[in-house]
Amino acid sequence: MDYYLECTRCGSGFDNDYGKQICAKCGGILEVVYKGRLKIPKSAIFWDYESELPDSKYTHYALGGTALVESNLHHGLFLKLELYNPTGSFKDRGSVVEVAKAKEYGYDEIAVASTGNMAYSLAYYARTAGIKTTVFIGGAANPNKVKDILMTHDAKIHRVHKDFSAAQDAAIKYSRRTGAFLAGDYCYRKEGQRTMAYEVAAQLKGFTHIIVPVGNATLVSGIAKALREMRINAGIIAVQARGCSPLAKAFKRRKPIRYETPHTKADAIAVGNPAYGDEAVREIRESGGAVVTVEDKEMAACQEMLYRSDGVRAELAGAASIAAYRKLKFGKGDKAVAIISGGNI
Numbered sequence: 001m002d003y004y005l006e007c008t009r010c011g012s013g014f015d016n017d018y019g020k021q022i023c024a025k026c027g028g029i030l031e032v033v034y035k036g037r038l039k040i041p042k043s044a045i046f047w048d049y050e051s052e053l054p055d056s057k058y059t060h061y062a063l064g065g066t067a068l069v070e071s072n073l074h075h076g077l078f079l080k081l082e083l084y085n086p087t088g089s090f091k092d093r094g095s096v097v098e099v100a101k102a103k104e105y106g107y108d109e110i111a112v113a114s115t116g117n118m119a120y121s122l123a124y125y126a127r128t129a130g131i132k133t134t135v136f137i138g139g140a141a142n143p144n145k146v147k148d149i150l151m152t153h154d155a156k157i158h159r160v161h162k163d164f165s166a167a168q169d170a171a172i173k174y175s176r177r178t179g180a181f182l183a184g185d186y187c188y189r190k191e192g193q194r195t196m197a198y199e200v201a202a203q204l205k206g207f208t209h210i211i212v213p214v215g216n217a218t219l220v221s222g223i224a225k226a227l228r229e230m231r232i233n234a235g236i237i238a239v240q241a242r243g244c245s246p247l248a249k250a251f252k253r254r255k256p257i258r259y260e261t262p263h264t265k266a267d268a269i270a271v272g273n274p275a276y277g278d279e280a281v282r283e284i285r286e287s288g289g290a291v292v293t294v295e296d297k298e299m300a301a302c303q304e305m306l307y308r309s310d311g312v313r314a315e316l317a318g319a320a321s322i323a324a325y326r327k328l329k330f331g332k333g334d335k336a337v338a339i340i341s342g343g344n345i
Ligand SMILES: Cc1ncc(COP(=O)(O)O)c(C=O)c1O
Pocket: 089, 115, 117, 118, 185, 213, 214, 215, 216, 217, 218, 219, 220, 268, 269, 315, 317, 318, 341, 342, 343
């Protein structure tokens, strides 16, 4: 659909030929604002939502449309199996939008900061589109993910010997210096990721809660946007690792997000300064939801439990939503959807 971009910090507007994801005036994150009325189809097929995505020339890769099943663990707990996307996580939904836009604007290189899954996903689709990927990855990244990025998709990797937030700064500087398309947790990714909530709505009538693991908070913001678009009232439950929980603290103290050094083995959600954090806090509160923290050992226990009960082999971040579910009290008629966000172990 036709759209324009609006800066979430200073309110500046940009036409859709702008070709960047950061505000030229203040460096703020941009938001996609659609010009027409969305007609969201009741479908669990990713490309049925093409007209609900920012206009571009999309290649129809086989992604999304992931299964939603009731778990054998608890009655009323449903699993949205995002680990069965082609690169093992929900990131593919946003990557196909970013790659299409990069191609449309004529870029031949993408720069991205990642904890692993995003770079793996972007490099996969960029390569098929003939675009090279340069990845900035934090010191605590999972070595298996780094190996996959290098071996499968030809990407160039810069290790940043600090955390993800430092990698993000490095990617921004690199894209300014070289003119590479800055991809990652920005506006186009958020648009792709919101399709997950469209699918959930098509797959499960009357769900009451949606449980979402949080790193940079792009997924939770995308889901909140989609629920608003569909006028669905469901409580958004965000989950963070106890050792990296800036969102939980901001939510509790009713204060803006403050950076904290991540201490968690759940590498995919080890983000100390979530880019969409303040927006996510607002959205979660408005939905009547909550932010829950879980210990690494609780995620590990749920990882094992999920494998035994449902045959689903999630990574730690992917099992975080189950750990959160077990900490909360749900009513008899509640239907909670746990996003099993990734399976790259
Ligand atoms: C498996 C997995 N779960 C959850 C997240 C968190 O998503 P977001 O950064 O959009 O909050 C990520 C992000 O990398 C991820 O890879």
